[in-house]
Amino acid sequence: MSLAITPDNIATPALDRLASEINERFFAAEANYDGERLVLLERVLDFAIHAEQQLAEQQQRIAQLETMTRTDDLTGLLNRRGLEAELTRTIASAARHQDHGVICYIDIDDFKGVNDTHGHAAGDEALVAVASTLADNTRADDIAARIGGDEFVVVLTAASVHDGFRKARALQSRLNATTIRTGQHTVRLSVSLGIQAYDGKTSVAEVLDRADSAMYAQKRMRKPELIPIAT
Known part of the structure; x- marks a missing residue:
């Protein structure tokens, strides 16, 4: 043996x-x-x-x-890789439970101007301020991510299109009330936001692309209203 x-x-x-x-x-x-x-x-x-x-x-x-x-080093939110992994899991869960929700694609207006006028430290402060506002105004089951530059995504889970639209509008209002202090100046931020519904049959790439397109539609129109894209 x-x-x-x-x-x-x-x-x-x-x-x-x-x-x-x-x-x-x-x-x-x-x-x-x-x-x-x-x-x-x-x-x-x-x-x-x-x-x-x-x-x-x-x-x-x-x-x-x-x-x-x-994870994004600057803000502590998920990065693009983390978002895609969590969104894939969320959509799979939606398929099992016949659930749905909405995705908010967020871009800081004239972020380049903040950097050019007030410096990159102010730009970083703006990114952190947006991330903090998102974290403070989303539920534990929601997902918040910075996916690059001045672009953020929030996934409002288990929400109807109507409720998701309402929550996204409230979130945009809070973001538009966000300010940062740089030197002797107070800079008020504003964001453009696009919303797209998802369900258990949704493609991650497709839903992000549609929400992104909705955000740019709002940015071009320069209006405070959300621009949803129908599923």
């Missing part, structure tokens, strides 16, 4: 050597359960405990790295 350790499941040379010692000392016909063998058992237990601790630490580091790859 011997331990069932093969080249396929040997993690390290140290484990290989330890397995060989155990095979020789514990399964030899003339072996006795002496103190030396008990010491070897203690080494096995120590090795197992250490390996378990290393595995837990590695899993924690992997989780941290995964969070970093899905």
Whole structure:
């Protein structure tokens, strides 16, 4: 009899050597359960405990790295990758439960002017202010993301088109009331916002593209009303 350790499941040379010692000392016909063998058992237990601790630490580091790859460094919101992953999960859930919701695509008006006039630090402050407003005015089950530059997306889950439109309009009003202080100046922000409904049959790429188009339609018209695109 011997331990069932093969080249396929040997993690390290140290484990290989330890397995060989155990095979020789514990399964030899003339072996006795002496103190030396008990010491070897203690080494096995120590090795197992250490390996378990290393595995837990590695899993924690992997989780941290995964969070970093899905999160926007500046605002702490999801980035595009994180949004697409969460939206895919949300649409799959909508398919299972015959649910629906709306997506709000948000762009800061004249963000380039903020950067050019007040500097990039002010631009960063504007992005953080928008992100904070979004976080403070959405539910725990909703999704908020900065997907690049001055563009944000909010997913209002489990909402009808009517309720989603109303919530999006209220969100836009709050964003348009957001101000930042830069030097001696107070800068009032405004945003353009497009809304698009989704359900369990929705394509992630398509719904984001339609919401984006709705946002640009509003921006071109320079009106405060939302421009929805029918499903």
